[in-house]
Amino acid sequence: MNAMIDISKLNAWFDDNHVLKDVDISVPANGSFGLVGESGSGKSTVLRTVTGLVDDWEGNILVNNKELTGTRDKAFYRLAQMVFQDPFGSLHPRHTIDRILTEPVNIHGLGNSDARVVEALNQVGLDNSFRFRYPHQLSGGQRQRVAIARALILEPKILLLDEPTSALDVSIQAEVLNLLTRLRHDLGLTYIMVSHDLAVVAHMCDDIAIMNHGRIVERATATQLAEGKLDHPYSQQLYKAAAGYDRAVVDSFVDWD
Amino acid sequence: MSNEPLLSVKNLAITFSTPKGPVNAVRGVSFDLGRERLGIVGESGSGKSQTGRAILGLTAPNGKITADQMQFHDLDLRNLTPRAWRKVRGARISMIMQDPKYSLNPVMTIGDQIIEAYREHHKVNAKEAKRRAIEMLESVKIRDPERVFNAYPHEVSGGMGQRVMIAMMLIPDPEILIADEPTSALDVTVQLQVMAILDDLVRERGMALVFISHDLQLVSSFCDRVLVMYQGLVVEEIRASELDQAKHPYTKGLLNCLPKMDGNHAELPVLTREASWAEA
Numbered sequence: 001m002n003a004m005i006d007i008s009k010l011n012a013w014f015d016d017n018h019v020l021k022d023v024d025i026s027v028p029a030n031g032s033f034g035l036v037g038e039s040g041s042g043k044s045t046v047l048r049t050v051t052g053l054v055d056d057w058e059g060n061i062l063v064n065n066k067e068l069t070g071t072r073d074k075a076f077y078r079l080a081q082m083v084f085q086d087p088f089g090s091l092h093p094r095h096t097i098d099r100i101l102t103e104p105v106n107i108h109g110l111g112n113s114d115a116r117v118v119e120a121l122n123q124v125g126l127d128n129s130f131r132f133r134y135p136h137q138l139s140g141g142q143r144q145r146v147a148i149a150r151a152l153i154l155e156p157k158i159l160l161l162d163e164p165t166s167a168l169d170v171s172i173q174a175e176v177l178n179l180l181t182r183l184r185h186d187l188g189l190t191y192i193m194v195s196h197d198l199a200v201v202a203h204m205c206d207d208i209a210i211m212n213h214g215r216i217v218e219r220a221t222a223t224q225l226a227e228g229k230l231d232h233p234y235s236q237q238l239y240k241a242a243a244g245y246d247r248a249v250v251d252s253f254v255d256w257d
Numbered sequence: 258m259s260n261e262p263l264l265s266v267k268n269l270a271i272t273f274s275t276p277k278g279p280v281n282a283v284r285g286v287s288f289d290l291g292r293e294r295l296g297i298v299g300e301s302g303s304g305k306s307q308t309g310r311a312i313l314g315l316t317a318p319n320g321k322i323t324a325d326q327m328q329f330h331d332l333d334l335r336n337l338t339p340r341a342w343r344k345v346r347g348a349r350i351s352m353i354m355q356d357p358k359y360s361l362n363p364v365m366t367i368g369d370q371i372i373e374a375y376r377e378h379h380k381v382n383a384k385e386a387k388r389r390a391i392e393m394l395e396s397v398k399i400r401d402p403e404r405v406f407n408a409y410p411h412e413v414s415g416g417m418g419q420r421v422m423i424a425m426m427l428i429p430d431p432e433i434l435i436a437d438e439p440t441s442a443l444d445v446t447v448q449l450q451v452m453a454i455l456d457d458l459v460r461e462r463g464m465a466l467v468f469i470s471h472d473l474q475l476v477s478s479f480c481d482r483v484l485v486m487y488q489g490l491v492v493e494e495i496r497a498s499e500l501d502q503a504k505h506p507y508t509k510g511l512l513n514c515l516p517k518m519d520g521n522h523a524e525l526p527v528l529t530r531e532a533s534w535a536e537a
Contacts, residue, residue: 038444039415140301169300169471171528174514178524196444203516203525226519241445242518244478250453253446 003062004029004158004190005050010059012042012049012214019045020057021214025192027207029157032184032191034205036198036238042214043194047160050192051082064157078108081151085163087143091135097121097146098131104154120149124179141172145179152183159184161193165200177204198242202226210235262289263432263465264312267326271307274319282307282320284489284537290433294459294466296476296497298511299486305469308486309435312467313352314342329433348378351431355438357418361410368406371425378429393424397454416447420454427458434459435467452479473500473511485511488535507534 005027012020020042027033035043048054050061052072061068064079084090091100101120105113121130124145135143144164151159164180165173181204184191195201201208202225210218210232218232230236233254240249271283283304288295299305311322314337327334332345354360362370371390375381381389387406394402397420410418419439426434436455440448456479459466470476477483477497485493485508493505503509510528 038446170473170511171300171514174516174525174527177516178527181522181524197516199516199518202518203522222522226521237446241449244474245449245452245456246478247453247456250449253450 002029003027004031004064005033005192006060006062007046007050008060010046010049010057010061012045012054012057014054014056019214020049023059023211023214023216025209025216027190027192029190030184030188031207032193032205034201034208035192035194035211036196036201036208037211038196038238040213041211043211044162045214046211047082047162047192047194051080051160052076074108077156078154079156080158080160081154081156082160082162083144083147083151083164086167087140087147088135088167090147091143093135096132096134097138100135100146101150101153104150108154110154116153120153123152123183124149139172140168141176144168144176148176148179148183152187157188158190158192161191163195164193166195166197173200180204198225198238210238262291263329264290265326265328266290266312267324269308269311269322269324269327271304271311271316272321272323273317274321281489283311286484286486286489286491288484288491288494290465290467292463292465293482294456294468294480296480296483297467297469297486298471298473298476298483300471300511302488303486304489305471305486306437309352309437309467309469312433312435313346313350315346315352347374347426347431348429349431350433350435351426351429352435352437353419353422353426353439356442357410357415357422358442360422361418363410365409366406367408367410367413367421371406371421371428374425375428389428390424393428394421396427396458397421397424398450399424414447416443416451419443419451423451423454423458427462430462431464433465433467435469437469438471439468441470441472448475473508474515490535490537492534505534506531 003026007023007025010020010023023046025033035046037043045054049057098117101117102113105116110116117131118128121128126142126145165176168176183189193201193204202222206222208220208222208225209216212234218230218235220230228239230239237253267287269283269286273280273282286308297305297308310316316322324335368390371393372386375386375389391402391406394405399405399417399420405413440451443451455466468476468480477500480497483495483497484491485505487507493503493508495503513526514528516525
């Protein structure tokens with residue numbers, strides 16, 4: 001197996017609530033995997049389980065051929081980093097960008113933080129003038145770039161992206177998506193990207209899984225998705241909904257509760 | 258569709274005085290609203306929400322509104338007293354906000370909130386008000402109106418909450434409904450279902466709808482006419498059906514930078530802003 005991430009039979013619970021049901025995902029090195037679904041489908045929970053934010057889970061998660069157990073060690077976080085949805089909530093409001101970026105370097109004892117901060121900012125297309133600002137002095141798109149820089153500063157091989165652009169304007173979304181595509185290419189990164197937006201995932205990912213109620217209901221490649229070749233009625237419904245408002249289409253919707 | 262306008266706005270400008278100096282949020286917006294669905298589209302900070310709020314007299318106290326005209330039937334909205342505003346707001350012009358979580362009262366049952374809205378404008382007894390409220394919940398396609406009537410806002414889903422908001426805003430039978438990003442917090446399918454409900458109600462009641470959103474694609478598939486705003490200006494007005502013939506580079510740029518489902522992973526075209534777009 002040369003998969004970078006190999007998840008099999010993943011189940012997770014929030015108290016008595018069974019939120020992930022037999023999820024299997026395999027992502028090759030330098031691959032990009034997309035998880036699509038509506039709120040409560042469990043798509044973010046997959047990422048949160050991998051990164052160690054969910055306690056109650058069963059199954060096998062292999063990252064870089066190493067099986068994950070109870071707690072993640074530091075080496076894991078050098079390998080895999082997560083970028084969260086809300087750039088307003090994920091940056092410390094009273095830390096400067098410099099301090100936000102230096103902290104992970106110090107935790108991992110990498111040293112040479114000055115040069116690393118400059119390089120990370122450079123990688124996400126922010127110049128040095130941003131270094132000593134506070135998050136509130138930045139726009140949403142700039143903040144999300146800082147969040148990506150914070151993940152990149154540890155030189156990870158894997159980025160777990162949880163709706164990285166859904167809080168941004170479409171023009172800014174395009175810039176951040178382009179940045180992510182370029183970084184994957186230049187740095188040989190592996191992505192798992194979660195989004196509610198089929199078009200974003202179709203644009204960014206090679207393989208896509210559609211989730212509903214904690215289960216993967218359908219898998220498709222980007223090409224299949226582009227041609228609308230979806231079998232499961234739920235994924236067809238999502239596909240149609242992505243096309244915009246059409247009275248007749250709305251009437252055909254079924255609730256998947 | 259476009260007979261005599263219900264609302265006529267000419268050269269609307271809104272300036273906020275802030276510690277860092279005046280901010281011109283809206284700079285000379287004009288439009289006529291008939292019994293139609295008008296979309297206002299723009300990015301954050303384009304002034305689209307402030308335009309909507311000004312029509313309802315909800316501009317924050319540090320904002321100053323000037324306009325050559327803001328005529329709603331025979332009422333001049335420019336200099337209404339707070340007392341006169343209360344007769345218009347809710348009863349004749351109403352608004353649906355973005356997130357039902359923050360716009361519903363968390364410690365009051367849904368039924369009581371709808372009844373409160375109704376009795377504010379209609380003199381009816383409690384029994385009649387309840388009957389109307391249940392009827393209204395049915396009309397926004399809530400399957401179990403009795404249960405929702407007695408529920409608190411946290412006990413219903415986001416889509417349900419937004420339907421409740423629509424019910425509450427429509428129960429006084431307004432002539433103009435302003436919907437400010439009414440579906441942005443919802444899942445795509447729920448979003449479309451809520452829009453279908455709005456669509457039906459607006460048609461049946463012959464209301465005018467102002468739909469404010471950042472999503473150009475969605476708005477154009479829903480509205481009759483779209484105003485595209487950029488930095489407080491309307492840069493383009495276009496019939497929704499002719500969106501593909503948009504002329505302004507900003508409108509085109511907004512459309513182009515959307516990722517498309519064509520299996521193509523190439524770079525997305527990025528919007529290059531030109532200073533001239535922001536010149537009045």
